[in-house]
Amino acid sequence: MMGYARDLVCRECRARYPLEPRYVCERCFGPLEVSYDYTAIRERLHPERIAMRPPSMYRYRELLPLEEDEEPVDLGVGYTPLLHAPRLGKLLGMEHLYLKCDTTNPTHSFKDRVVSVAVTKARTFGFEAVACASTGNLANAVAAHAARGGMKAFIFVPSGLERPKMLTTGIYRPVVVEVEGTYDDVNRLCAELAEEYRWAFVNVNLRPYYSEGAKTLAFEVAEQLGWRAPDHVIVPVASGNLLVKIHKGFEELTGLGLIPPHPIRFHGAQPEGCAPVARAFAAHADTVMPVRPSTIAKSLAIGNPADGVYVLSIVRKTGGIVEMAGEEEIVEGIRLLAETEGIFTETAGGVTVAVLRRLASQGLIDPEEVVVAYITGMGLKTLEAVEGVVEAPIRIPPSLRAFEESVLSRVPGNLAGTLGDR
Ligand SMILES: *Cc1c(COP(=O)(O)O)cnc(C)c1O
Numbered sequence: 001m002m003g004y005a006r007d008l009v010c011r012e013c014r015a016r017y018p019l020e021p022r023y024v025c026e027r028c029f030g031p032l033e034v035s036y037d038y039t040a041i042r043e044r045l046h047p048e049r050i051a052m053r054p055p056s057m058y059r060y061r062e063l064l065p066l067e068e069d070e071e072p073v074d075l076g077v078g079y080t081p082l083l084h085a086p087r088l089g090k091l092l093g094m095e096h097l098y099l100k101c102d103t104t105n106p107t108h109s110f111k112d113r114v115v116s117v118a119v120t121k122a123r124t125f126g127f128e129a130v131a132c133a134s135t136g137n138l139a140n141a142v143a144a145h146a147a148r149g150g151m152k153a154f155i156f157v158p159s160g161l162e163r164p165k166m167l168t169t170g171i172y173r174p175v176v177v178e179v180e181g182t183y184d185d186v187n188r189l190c191a192e193l194a195e196e197y198r199w200a201f202v203n204v205n206l207r208p209y210y211s212e213g214a215k216t217l218a219f220e221v222a223e224q225l226g227w228r229a230p231d232h233v234i235v236p237v238a239s240g241n242l243l244v245k246i247h248k249g250f251e252e253l254t255g256l257g258l259i260p261p262h263p264i265r266f267h268g269a270q271p272e273g274c275a276p277v278a279r280a281f282a283a284h285a286d287t288v289m290p291v292r293p294s295t296i297a298k299s300l301a302i303g304n305p306a307d308g309v310y311v312l313s314i315v316r317k318t319g320g321i322v323e324m325a326g327e328e329e330i331v332e333g334i335r336l337l338a339e340t341e342g343i344f345t346e347t348a349g350g351v352t353v354a355v356l357r358r359l360a361s362q363g364l365i366d367p368e369e370v371v372v373a374y375i376t377g378m379g380l381k382t383l384e385a386v387e388g389v390v391e392a393p394i395r396i397p398p399s400l401r402a403f404e405e406s407v408l409s410r411v412p413g414n415l416a417g418t419l420g421d422r
């Protein structure tokens, strides 16, 4: 049974292709994107109908490239919390700051959304093996979803990734290949491998399907805000796919009449050690010059971002900015989010919070406006980034006297109220 996706369309010359595992336009080498029958979707997709469905990214399945009866390879992805952040908001002068917490996905990053769609299509297209070039989180998500879908997995990563990300990938028993080089070297190798082997490279030959999964980060936020758009979104940028597809997601909802038309300012966040898009933005350039990454935000370390120019154009068109965060700011961002709101994010989230602070200090956000910051990955995966900044416990022998001598003297003032009469 046919779903609502109709064909693949070239983003540059609008040439059309059937829904197959292909990703570049044969005429102009532009990237391909899934198109839909929006008239049919409009008939079917109403907020009441969506509300009756399970809390999953597949509650919006008409807007994903799935056939009507296609069973997704799913570990329970999506419908992650959108949390109001009053304490961080107060600090930054924002009354309506919200955090979209994709730390709670099955493999603890937003990559589960894109990978669930890609592995589903890989299985439907008859592939036996899935593969990817990854900066870490994608490796986790592909390895887990391949296991779930009963498929083999080949994972290619640059050398020097965080140890937790390697272990949380290896546990699913994929073939993991560590390539001596940067992510961009790995990606080039995978483009060659995709020509040689009949594997479903989730972010190469299945990229048009893969990338659609990221739209659900717009759909969920709109629904969680009561079917409306925020005034600002802050999105971390690696390849740029996430930002581009959140934009497409909000546009689709507006076109379908599911949210009222409302301008959203899109802001991109990059680490200073890998900020090709932020630098192009600052230089008013239309092209993105590749860089060689060197940053603790390894999940954002893509020096030659495939969707960089599309990010630039969306950010400029919507009146946003692409800003960068230094290494120390990233760690401070992680810390600040943890201590103000109880959310432990990985380095990419630290970049997002750091850029949110910069936006606030530049006065770009009105206190009344609704702001959504995307927290895309979980802190346990990048423990090494915070190892040096978290205070050691206060060690004492097991006696009341030792407690009073060693601990009470050091308790910060704001905890004194918990001590009663003493
Ligand atoms: C991959 C990733 C991103 C950015 O994704 P792109 O779509 O490549 O821009 C952001 N945050 C985390 C945690 C990621 O793993």
Ligand SMILES: [Zn+2]
Residues within 6 Å of the ligand: 010, 011, 012, 013, 014, 015, 025, 026, 027, 028, 029, 030
């Ligand atoms: Zn084309």
